[in-house]
Every structure is written in structure tokens, then in C-alpha cells.
Amino acid sequence: MSDPLRILVVEDEALILMQIEMMLEEAGHSVVGTAMTAAEAIAQIEACRPELVLIDLRLADGSSGLEVAQAIRERDGITAAFMTANARQLSEEMEGATAVIAKPFSEAVLEDALAYLKACVRRPPPSEPVPNGMRISAECLARFDAMRH
Amino acid sequence: MESSDAWRQTGGLDTEQGKGDPFAAAVRATRMAMIITDPRLPDNPIVFANDAFLRMTGYERGEVMGRNCRFLQGANTDRGAVALIREAVTAGRDIAIDILNYRKDGAPFWNALYLSPVTNEGGEVPYFFASQLDVTDRVDAHLKVEQEKAHFEAEVAKRTQDLSQSLATQTMLVHEVDHRVKNNLQMIAALLAMQTKAITDPSARAAMEMMLTRVEALGIVHRRLYQSNDVERFDVAEFARDLSTDLVRGSGRDGIRLHLDLEAVEVPVSKAPPVALMMNELITNALKHAFPGDRPGRLSVTVAPDGKYFAIRIADDGVGMPVEVMEKRSFGKRLIGTLCRQLNASIAWQSNEPGTTVNIRLPREMADSSETP
Numbered sequence A: 001m002s003d004p005l006r007i008l009v010v011e012d013e014a015l016i017l018m019q020i021e022m023m024l025e026e027a028g029h030s031v032v033g034t035a036m037t038a039a040e041a042i043a044q045i046e047a048c049r050p051e052l053v054l055i056d057l058r059l060a061d062g063s064s065g066l067e068v069a070q071a072i073r074e075r076d077g078i079t080a081a082f083m084t085a086n087a088r089q090l091s092e093e094m095e096g097a098t099a100v101i102a103k104p105f106s107e108a109v110l111e112d113a114l115a116y117l118k119a120c121v122r123r124p125p126p127s128e129p130v131p132n133g134m135r136i137s138a139e140c141l142a143r144f145d146a147m148r149h
Numbered sequence B: 001m002e003s004s005d006a007w008r009q010t011g012g013l014d015t016e017q018g019k020g021d022p023f024a025a026a027v028r029a030t031r032m033a034m035i036i037t038d039p040r041l042p043d044n045p046i047v048f049a050n051d052a053f054l055r056m057t058g059y060e061r062g063e064v065m066g067r068n069c070r071f072l073q074g075a076n077t078d079r080g081a082v083a084l085i086r087e088a089v090t091a092g093r094d095i096a097i098d099i100l101n102y103r104k105d106g107a108p109f110w111n112a113l114y115l116s117p118v119t120n121e122g123g124e125v126p127y128f129f130a131s132q133l134d135v136t137d138r139v140d141a142h143l144k145v146e147q148e149k150a151h152f153e154a155e156v157a158k159r160t161q162d163l164s165q166s167l168a169t170q171t172m173l174v175h176e177v178d179h180r181v182k183n184n185l186q187m188i189a190a191l192l193a194m195q196t197k198a199i200t201d202p203s204a205r206a207a208m209e210m211m212l213t214r215v216e217a218l219g220i221v222h223r224r225l226y227q228s229n230d231v232e233r234f235d236v237a238e239f240a241r242d243l244s245t246d247l248v249r250g251s252g253r254d255g256i257r258l259h260l261d262l263e264a265v266e267v268p269v270s271k272a273p274p275v276a277l278m279m280n281e282l283i284t285n286a287l288k289h290a291f292p293g294d295r296p297g298r299l300s301v302t303v304a305p306d307g308k309y310f311a312i313r314i315a316d317d318g319v320g321m322p323v324e325v326m327e328k329r330s331f332g333k334r335l336i337g338t339l340c341r342q343l344n345a346s347i348a349w350q351s352n353e354p355g356t357t358v359n360i361r362l363p364r365e366m367a368d369s370s371e372t373p
Helices: A014-026 A038-048 A065-073 A107-122 A138-148 B003-020 B022-029 B051-057 B079-091 B136-198 B202-225 B236-251 B269-289 B323-327 B331-343
Strands: A006-010 A030-035 A052-056 A079-084 A099-102 A134-136 B033-037 B046-049 B095-102 B108-118 B127-134 B233-235 B256-262 B266-268 B297-306 B309-316 B346-351 B356-363
Touching: A006 A014, A006 A038, A014 A030, A014 A107, A014 B136, A030 A038, A038 A052, A038 A065, A052 A065, A052 A107, A065 A079, A079 A107, A099 A107, A107 A134, A107 B236, A134 A138, B033 B051, B051 B127, B079 B095, B079 B108, B108 B136, B136 B202, B202 B233, B202 B236, B202 B269, B233 B236, B233 B269, B236 B256, B236 B269, B236 B297, B236 B309, B266 B269, B269 B297, B269 B309, B269 B331, B269 B356, B331 B346, B331 B356
Parallel strands: A006 A030, A006 A052, A052 A079, A079 A099, B256 B297
Antiparallel strands: A099 A134, B033 B046, B033 B127, B095 B108, B108 B127, B233 B266, B297 B309, B309 B356, B346 B356
């Protein structure tokens, strides 16, 4: 990929983390870091300066992906997206994250979600339909609409 | 009869009859306890008490005459009720009130007191008349009912709280199980996907890929299940949209146009996995066999209600299913047959010019073994 995204993956299930990492690398992206707890993730954000952070909601050591999203909210230039089996628990605001990808997802779903998120990070966001299994925060949708007009 | 008339009449009788006044005789002899007090004397003392009053309270006449009635009050007498009586006396108006009094021997009793001023022709109140009725049984019964009511209300409140807690626990448990099922499906899919990538043998790889799509189809079922508020029903149309777009997208075949004709059909959740697996087999088959090479084409997926039944149609305009595939007893076809049996569904394969159409008709509600579509 000529223009790879710098991605941090925050996921406490090692197998899922491994699959996502492999998939992102195959797709040509750069996985700049991985984390299994909120504290690790926040440290990685400082160290690796990712453009996109994919965050599981429930993390190891009982910490929450919400803490990671809050830390990202305070920094500019980082897009956050949750990946969770508890998508309904998230409010419309999604703690400042752009989107939620509902688990379980297939590789095709994740690829579509990444294409959408890449557009959110780099370009004016896409106006085409939101991919399957993905929900965009109300705040971001409003911001995208404003950017398009 | 107005009270002034009544007063005049009793006054007249008193004059006529002297000590033989029949009203005075009646008051003395009645079984209802009655007293008369004189508010013009200090502390409004009793100036008359009938025998019924003495029987009810257990006092001798000499012990009550000249005393204010408050000697009947005791430790558990309601101070509020006493205050109301005092206010009525001060204002010179009547009052009817239940008050807890005590007999001479200390035994409590509920007294339905009626107190009324006796007004003379000059408008003064020379006397207060009071009648007393022992209503202990009635009040006790009422109190018992109140206590039982309070007890039952407390019981109901406790049971409601217990049930609410139990419901909250169960809801939490359902969410936890839902979360684990989805995470486990994601892990199984991850394992299959990663293993598939490591396989070089084309047929083994194809089998693993097919298995991965089956697991992913079940994954979509679980993802869809808890997106709606109704966890007991499953919308086949919404599922069909996700599944077919995912499968066409996952095939990497840009030349295949997907046409969806979907009407909402809700089925019991227990039907969701077999319906999902069957649709997955049929759509995957079409993608695999109908468009060899880079042949472009159209794949249409229809879900439509049909009375007590609903129909699923998967149609393509591809090369048509080769005879060897039609007749082949593959695992996929066997799987479709088994799922149709479970769903009590009928399935018909039809060769088109061009392409293949598969029509499935199945009951919307739980399969009844005696029912045939």
C-alpha cells in the first residue's frame, strides 16, 4: 500500500489481536503497536503516535476501552474506533470515537470498515453507505456533513 | 325537628312532669353510656353520669362526679385526638371521634365519643352532653386489617425488590453470555482465517474457506440478534442483506451485481441459525459455480412473507449449475437437506435460461411436525 495507515490495535483476546494484526499487515497498513490494557494503550499512543486506534471495549485487567477513547479525545489527529461485542452499550457520542465495529466481524467487514475509517483519517469522509456491522457516532456524522457542504 | 324546638319540648316536659321527666328517665336507663358536663364550672366537670357509663368505665358514681373526663385517658391515648376534643369544647361545637380510654382497672378500650354542646334559648352553652360507645372490637378488627395490609404490602414490596434484583442479575448474565458467544465466534473465525492462510493445497484451502463463511454466517446472526430490542424474534430480511453483501464483497468479484428484494420477515430466534446456514450455502454455491472465470452477472436474493410461510429465493443469471454439481452428493447439499428438514422447508432447484433459481418455502413459526409446506 502506497499510503499505509499507522494503526494501534487494543484487544485483550490474543487470537483476535493476532488475526487483526495479520490482516492489517496483509492489507499493507502499519501496525505501530498493540495493547491489551487501557494503560498499555495510553502509553502506546504517546510512544507510537498512531493515526487510527482500534479499541476493544472490555480489556484485560478489568480496564475499559472507554478510558483509551477518553485519552484519545484529548489529542488531535487521532481517529478512534471501537470493536466490540457490546456495541449497544455505547452511547451515541461513543466517547469521542468515530465509529463502532460490531463483533463478530468477518475480514471483509473489517476491510470495509478500515476503508471507511481511512477516508475519515485522511480525506473528507465518504458519503457512501456505512459498511455492515459498523455504526458512526452522531457527533462525527454531523461533523462529516458540515465538511461536505 | 330543630334543636330549639326539641329544647323547648324537653323544657315543657320538665315543667309538666317534674321528676317524672321521661327524657331524664330514658338517659338514666339507656344502655348507652352518657354524661353531662358543666363548662361554666372550673375545669368543665361531670355533673351527670348514667349507670351505663359507670358500667363501661368501672368507676363508682362518686368517683366520677365533679371530675373532668380526662381521667379516662392513659398512656397510649392519642394526644392529637385529645387536642381535637379540647378545640371542640372551646369552640362550643360537636365532635365525633374514636379515642383510646382506660377503665378503672387500667384495661384500655376504644371509645366512640360523641360530644355535643347543649345550647339554651339564650344561645349560651350551660352543658356538654357526651355519649360513649365501646367500639374496641371494631377498632381492633380495623387495626388488624391495617396491620395485615401493611404486612402484605411490605411482603409485596420485598418480593418486587427480590424479583427486580433477580431480573437485573439475569439481564447481566444474558449480556455476559451474549458477549462471550460473540467473542468466541470471533475467535473461532480468527483461528479458521489464520489457518486458512497457511494452507497451500487449493482443495483444503477451499474447504477451510467454506467453513469460515459458515462460522461468519452464524456470527452475523449473533451480531444481528442483539441489535434489535426484541431478542426473541429475528428478521430474516435484515440478515439476508448483511450476509449477501458480505459474501459478494468477500468473493472479491467486482463483476457480480447483487440485487436485493427484501421484505421484513420475523421468525423465532431458534430458526435463525439454520436459516442463516442454509442461505449461506446457497449464496456461496451461486458465487462459486454460476460465474466461472471473471464472468460478470447478477445475483438476486429475495425474502418475502407468504401467509404463515415465507419464501427465500436465490437466483443467478450465470452458466447454470453443471449436472455433475446438481447430482453430486456433496457435504454442502447434504447440509442444505438436513437444514430443510429441521426447518420443515421445501426446496426446489430450477434451471433457468440462463442461470439457476432456488426457491425455498418455510413456515414462519416453530416447525410443527404434522405440518408440511
